[in-house]
Amino acid sequence: MLLCATPSFAxxxxxxxxxxxxxxxxxxxxxFELSDGTTAGGTVVEVPSxxxxxxxxxxxxxxxxxxxxxxxxxxxxxxxxGVGDTELGAKxxxxxxxxxxxxxxxxxxxxxxxxxxxxxxGVGRTWYRLPMWIQKSWxxxxxxxxxxxxxxHAPGYNDYPFAGWLxxxxxxxxxxxxxxxxxxxxxxxxxxxxxxxxxxxxGGMYSFTPGFQLLFAGGHSVAGQAETxxxxxxxxxxxxxxxxxxxxxxxxDAGLGGHSGGTMISMVNSLVH
Numbered sequence: 001m002l003l004c005a006t007p008s009f010a011x012x013x014x015x016x017x018x019x020x021x022x023x024x025x026x027x028x029x030x031x032f033e034l035s036d037g038t039t040a041g042g043t044v045v046e047v048p049s050x051x052x053x054x055x056x057x058x059x060x061x062x063x064x065x066x067x068x069x070x071x072x073x074x075x076x077x078x079x080x081x082g083v084g085d086t087e088l089g090a091k092x093x094x095x096x097x098x099x100x101x102x103x104x105x106x107x108x109x110x111x112x113x114x115x116x117x118x119x120x121x122g123v124g125r126t127w128y129r130l131p132m133w134i135q136k137s138w139x140x141x142x143x144x145x146x147x148x149x150x151x152x153h154a155p156g157y158n159d160y161p162f163a164g165w166l167x168x169x170x171x172x173x174x175x176x177x178x179x180x181x182x183x184x185x186x187x188x189x190x191x192x193x194x195x196x197x198x199x200x201x202x203g204g205m206y207s208f209t210p211g212f213q214l215l216f217a218g219g220h221s222v223a224g225q226a227e228t229x230x231x232x233x234x235x236x237x238x239x240x241x242x243x244x245x246x247x248x249x250x251x252x253d254a255g256l257g258g259h260s261g262g263t264m265i266s267m268v269n270s271l272v273h
Contacts, residue, residue: 013217016164019105021061026239042073061088084115102136156190177204198223
């Protein structure tokens with residue numbers, strides 16, 4: 001099986017995201033661990049959790065995360081384990097990058113209440129994240145960031161702003177390293193982060209092959225509530241060869257047999273069930 005070219009590295013493993021969608025007719029899959037913890041709100045560890053992205057159209061990416069998590073929280077008593085709230089999203093880039101202009105996009109999420117709020121595994125109702133991101137690259141350097149709002153409207157959970165900025169560099173053909181500052185408002189008395197916090201994180205990506213990478217990051221707060229973040233993932237990408245986002249038919253299949261939208265749906269269903 002022929003693997004497609006390595007996409008630009010952005011978003012996971014960091015908390016700051018980017019405006020660049022998955023290439024048209026390409027796929028991304030992550031199997032990951034993520035932890036977030038504070039003294040007051042306890043710690044949530046998502047493992048094993050799964051993410052999949054699909055380049056559904058030029059400049060448009062569809063996204064799903066199915067989290068399985070441990071909740072070590074003083075709010076819910078004993079440690080609980082199970083499926084959390086399912087995340088659906090759509091990333092749309094409406095300004096492409098040029099030599100002098102950054103690229104800009106939005107990446108709204110809908111969080112479906114699939115996790116039990118009584119066990120501390122979910123909010124208990126549908127909630128939303130509404131960010132906008134901007135990115136610019138110079139040779140081996142890339143910088144991106146932005147922010148938005150979380151809209152929860154749920155008992156024990158606040159609406160709050162968040163923002164982040166990141167700088168990263170390709171060290172060589174296999175290794176990319178970066179660092180970010182990421183901050184958020186108080187998430188609410190039932191959340192892990194009960195007060196506002198600003199974190200400094202470092203991380204990167206190591207490519208075993210062009211379509212298979214290891215992603216890693218970790219950090220701690222530098223202002224506000226004491227908070228710790230970690231992320232570790234295995235990442236796969238595949239799809240058809242062709243110009244980035246140009247929608248051209250591939251001369252050669254670069255992935256697992258030229259998946260169609262129907263295959264994407266079946267793969268998502270298998271993750272959900």
